Amino acid sequence: WATDDNPLRDPEKRDFRPTDTSAVIDRGVKVFVPWGLARTVGEWHFRLHPRDPSTVLGYDAYIQPFHKHHEHLRLNSAVPKNNLHGDGFTAAMYMESPLESWVKSALRFDRAHYLSLPHATLIRDFKLESGRGKRRKVETVSGSKRKTVDMSTNNFLMEVILMAEPDGMIAGKIDEKAGYALMVNPAGKVALMLRSGGAQAVTTSSVSIADGRWHHVLAEVDREEGAVTFYIDGQKAVAMTAGTLPAASESLSNTADFVVGKGFAGAIDYLRVSRCTLSEAATSIDELMAWEFNGPHLYDFAGRPPTGGVRDAGALEHPTISGRQPIRYTPPVVKQSAEDEAKVVTKKVFKRGPERMVKTYDWGVVSVPREVRIGDDIDFQVCFGTETIPRAMYLQVDLHGWAGRKRLSTIGRAARVRITPGVTSPYEVRVKVRKREGLTHVAVVFYVSPDGGYNTRILGGQIPVKLK
The missing domain is CATH 2.60.120.200 (Jelly Rolls)
Incomplete structure (x- = not known):
């Protein structure tokens, strides 16, 4: 995992205690260390x-x-x-x-x-x-x-x-x-x-x-x-x-x-x-x-036992707070490769600004354009938190259309993208807005599942996009 916030109180002054909202709280692990014997x-x-x-x-x-x-x-x-x-x-x-x-x-x-x-x-x-x-x-x-x-x-x-x-x-x-x-x-x-x-x-x-x-x-x-x-x-x-x-x-x-x-x-x-x-x-x-x-492997560097039964990551245990704290993280934008319409993007800043709609979820962040023209590509970007994806998954991005209040069928579908656990770099998928009779507005529908199927999704969402 990664976090925007310094998990330690003041490391420059050698204060390595976790803050009260530190991401390291309860994110340590327990290991077994045998006592040494001969032969x-x-x-x-x-x-x-x-x-x-x-x-x-x-x-x-x-x-x-x-x-x-x-x-x-x-x-x-x-x-x-x-x-x-x-x-x-x-x-x-x-x-x-x-x-x-x-x-x-x-x-x-x-x-x-x-x-x-x-x-x-x-x-x-x-x-x-x-x-x-x-x-x-x-x-x-x-x-x-x-x-x-x-x-x-x-x-x-x-x-x-x-x-x-x-x-x-x-x-x-x-x-x-x-x-x-x-x-x-x-x-x-x-x-x-x-x-x-x-x-x-x-x-x-x-x-x-x-x-x-x-x-x-x-x-x-x-x-x-x-x-x-x-x-x-x-x-x-x-x-x-x-x-x-x-x-x-x-x-x-x-x-x-x-x-x-x-x-x-x-x-x-x-x-x-x-x-x-x-x-x-x-x-x-x-x-x-x-x-x-x-033994000492079950305590922190000061000899304190875990607060609440689970060790914090790092040298020192928070003396009073237990329970994992929310992680605030803005991932760097270094795009991973994907197939077909999912293109490789490297050294690219995560797209923000007045022309983009950026939506934050508890599992990550999504960016899409606010407006597009028919024939344009909608460049959909998503970043996942380090603990969001438990194992290898697939990201599927579809484009749904409406004629007024009447919903049209799926008007665009990108090739599914394989998602790697722990990767926080943005994934970018492009979907073309194709011409359909009476089309008035569109929405990007995305979901993550083990097999790319909607019914097995573990997360997802829908974001409307205006037509110019």
Whole structure:
């Protein structure tokens, strides 16, 4: 969005507080910022991928011994990405969550669909490049050297924020001989299965999370101590183990894919797998919870919480006013291209003056000539506010005519123009006034809709134009 009014009180004198009518009020967003852990080998925010809803991007960045040069850390590095994929997931399966307000950040699972990270991706060899010209070096790295979500004899933890129904696998990498799996049992309690050499143990918490609410779960495995610890919403939960936990020397490594949500019903917002315990990461559950759910990213730069529950955009929160304020905005006139009769106009001032009729709406502003002659083009201009158009739309401009009080049919129609969300530059459409018997006056009728149809319009209007 953009505004004609300075949203800050007196920035030249370093007063960056919002004004009482500032456009920044309640236009901030809420984001989730995880607390840092050591040796994170898998991290996923379940945000909607706009081009591929079947993919959940991996966010982990674990510097390992093969990272010998800063260029190895580039985003386009050849190190295999830990993206999750699953057939059958659609955009409709993503939902809003309490953690973030800027995107749909949680994915619903229906027991029939699940995500996976192939074992073949985890062990794939890759090449790392560094240097330029004569100093360019290419090194082939064996996939076996890469530390991944395939656990061996190491300690590890799994952190997840979810809303769950009873019975189903949250995440894990396990086959019939070895591995691990974090689950919700039929009673709605969190359980962790560890398997090695075909023998297995299941440790179950005493707390049910199948209550229709969001929960934070952290399961920690200390191989040396032979202990599994659960923290539910930051509180250590009593747990019981059925079977014998694998000895510290017994590997959990296997060739199965890492899977998320297999047979699971509910929603997952965030998942992380680290090859460490909390103590090895030099932190505690209290510190982690304090940061993630009460950290500085949820306050302004002065440490103030949101007024009314929604953050203002910018560094400082208005201390007393909440609720979005109206935006007054006069867009610059730089015309975007359109088809056929909708011509490109650049570096052109929005047309005003005594010969023009300028009409302001709560969603934007329109300009048309007050008078035209038969045979002239009516140059219709419209500017939309930055929050007016929610997605790609079409602008249709028609010309209606009258013979006295008798309405004639549509006497002119411009080619529809595609409208881009957030674009405030003026759109200009030209419609010719054609001769019709008895024509006495005309009106420009315009509307915006997803398909260019009148019945599906989200906004529109009609402006009369006199005939000379």
